[in-house]
Amino acid sequence: MSAEKQTNDTLTAGSKESVKSPKGWIRWSGLGVFAALITAILALGYFSFTLVLKNQLEHYASQAWGAKIEIGSLDLGLMPLELGVQNLQITDPEHPMENILEIKRVGASLNFYHLVVGRTVIEDVFFNDLALHQPRKTSGALPKKIKKEAVADAQEAKKSTGIALPKMALPNPDEILKRESLQTVETANDIERQLNDVEQTWAKLQDNLPNDQTLQSYQKRLNELTQGDLSDYKNFAAKKEAFEQLKSELEGKKQSIEKASQLLQTQLPRIQQQVAALKSMPQKDFNRLMDKYAMNQTGLSNVTYLLFGPQIQQWTDTGLKWYRKAEPFITKLKAMQAERAAEEAKAKAQAPQRALGEEVAFKEYDPQPDFIIKRVDISGDMKWGRLEAKATQVTFDHPSSKLPTLFNVKATPKGQPNALSIKGQSNFVTPGAPVNQADFSWPAYQIKQWAILKDDTLPVTMNQAVVDAAGQVSLVGLDKVDALINLEYQKVDMVVSGSKSDDVSRYIAPIFKEVNQFNVKADITGSVTSPNIGAKSNLDQLLSKAFNKALNKEVAQVKTQLRQELNARLEKELGPINQQLKGLLGEQLSLQKDSQDIEKMLSAKLEDQVKKETEKAVGQELKKLFKF
Structure with missing residues (x-):
């Protein structure tokens, strides 16, 4: 019995040694391989995705750009x-x-x-x-070029354009007219816009207006209805129905004529008055330009603008160029402001319905x-x-x-x-009071060999100078600009050499040599698309006497040329205006005639014609009865 028990204990011990207990559920070597495999797949997927996305971006962006x-x-x-x-x-x-x-x-x-x-x-x-x-x-x-020669031509034309430097010895009328806005041209443009509006409205009304062929057709139909045998009742009833139909059509044309006549009667007299006033505009422009560019002690305050105006104009044109690029965003901003204002007004005007309650916006984490x-x-x-x-x-x-x-x-x-x-x-x-402004400064800007004016009469070169530039540009609303620019010139070395004018060489050149510092203050105000540019400087005071003496000899000639140019501008603007106005006045006369013709046709009455025909028929029958 003891031997059997010993044998069983030996077998049990052997089985326990042959079956080892597990050390854990995870095999770390396998997990490492799995993790490495997943990492490799993710890395391969990342690089594949970025590579495909990169190629797609390059392809479509290149096609859209053209290179x-x-x-x-x-x-x-x-x-x-x-x-x-x-x-x-x-x-x-x-x-x-x-x-x-x-x-x-x-x-x-x-x-x-x-x-x-x-x-x-x-x-x-x-x-x-x-x-x-x-x-x-x-x-x-x-591989496939999409650029066009027209684009290249436009680029070449763009490169060839530049800012024309003005004549300094005398205010050149052509340069003045290019730089200054003229009431003559502005008034003429306004008249042309009004005439174009009238013509557009007239064109829309013309489809409903009768022409000569239509009026002749109406008259022919009227004659057929009012002539012939009207004694027969059935014939009379049919003609009466056709007559009423014709009358309805005539009434419709009459209303169209009245509407068109009202347009011309209300617009043309006012435009004619403006055309009459336009003829006096050249004299007003002449007086204003003479006051501004007169070569005397007061008029020479604008020499600064003639000297530095092209540079200021270039800055303004650059700003306008960027404003044009930003116009889509400005339009979107205006639309958003209008939409927000409309929603606020609607919310104030419309009280919340009791049954529906009111939406309450709770405070949000990091609102944006x-x-x-x-x-x-x-x-x-x-x-x-x-x-x-x-x-x-x-x-x-x-x-x-x-x-x-x-x-x-x-x-x-x-x-x-x-x-x-x-x-x-x-x-x-605050949408109702926006603030859009920029302050700029450029201390100690170094100028070397700046040809201010490349002109035969007044060739001005600034050999060297140090400029402190500062200013502020503000947008009033989104359509008006208000800018101030201050330029302080120091250590100035300016010369006038090679002038073909004896007066400039004698009076002005020595004064330029004595100038070692001056300031220029410019202001740009008004509409962003057509601002008013002004510039003044203490340099004017140094140059006034010399300019007056050198240039007064030719002032009379300039006045004559400027007056001729202004009158030529008037004739140029009046030509198309008179042509348009003449055409509309002719249409007005034609409307009056058409209106009279339709009124005459509308005055015809079928019953009167029937009565006449009946009386005529009765008379003939009586003659037959009492014929002896």
Whole structure:
């Protein structure tokens, strides 16, 4: 018995040794292989996706642009949500061996929370290491060129245009007329707009007006109805029905004529009065221009504008160019403001219905507009120098963000010790009182060999100077500009050499040599698209006497030429105006005649004609009865 028990114990011990207990449920070597496999798949998927996305972006962007757009690589991030572009190269379509723009890195990061709730909140946007007009190693032209010769012609024409420098010895009438706005032209343009409006309205009414053929047709139908045998009742009833139909048509044409006549009667007399007043406008323009450009002690205050006006005009044109580019955004902003104002007015006017209750907007975590870029950073080295720009809170919906858009730009041209600094804001937090302004300053700007005027009479060159420039530009609303520019010139070395005018060489050139400092103050006000530009300087006081003596000899000739030019402008504007007005007056006379013809046809009465026919028939029957 004991031997059997010992044998069983031995078997039990052997089985326990042969079956080992497990150390754990995870096999770490297998998990490592699995993790490596998943990582490899994700990495392969990431690179494949970015490669496909990069190729698609390059393809469609290049097709839309008309030349190659190349991307070095794409960066995608999830925490936070980011998109980056490395080594972006944009080919110049007109110069395939040149990149119009190169950016080493472009990136943007989005707020994932706001993206989930339906908003686009971009935390940061940056453009690092911009470069313009960089050479390419290979051509960036597409296989199928889509550029047109007309585009090249337009570019060539654009390059060939420039700012004409004015004559300084005498106010050239042609240059004055190019620079100044004329009441003659403005009034004529206004009259032409009114005439065009009248003609457009007239064209719409003409379809319902009767012509000669229509009137003849109406008269023929009327004659057929009022003539012939009307004694038969059935014949009379049919003709009466046709007569009433004709009368209805005539009444409709009469109303159309009355409507057209009313248009011409209300508009043409007023336009004729304006045309009569237009004939006196050249004299008014002449008097105003003579007051402004008169070569005397007071009139020479505008010499500063003639000297520095082209430069100020160039700045203004540049600003207008950027304003034109921003017009779609301005239009969108105006639409948003109008929509918001309409919603607020509707909410105030419409009381909440008791049964439906009222929507209450509870305070939200980090409230933001539907679209906003919180920070924008741009930097790069250009051919002309270094550019750095930053902006914050870029959005159209300032009432929601409660923060204005702030921007700061610094541009440092090569060879200049200091940068042009522009700081400003665009603030629509209060839509009824927006604030859009920018302050700029450029201390100690170095000028060397600036040919202010390349003119035979007054060739002015500034050999060197140091300028402190400062100013402010504001938009009043979104359509008017108010800008002040202050230029302080120091260490000035100006010369007038090679003039063909003895008077300039004798009186003006020595005065320029004595000028070592002066200031120029310019103001730009009025409509953004056609602002008024003014400039004044203490330099005028130094030049007044010399200019008066040198130029008064030819003032009479200038007056005569200017008067002739203004009268020629009047004749040029009056030609098409009189032609349009003559045509409309002729239409008015034609309407009067047509109205008389229709009134005459409407005065005809079928019953009277029947009565006459009946009396005539009775008379004939009586004659037969009492014939002897």
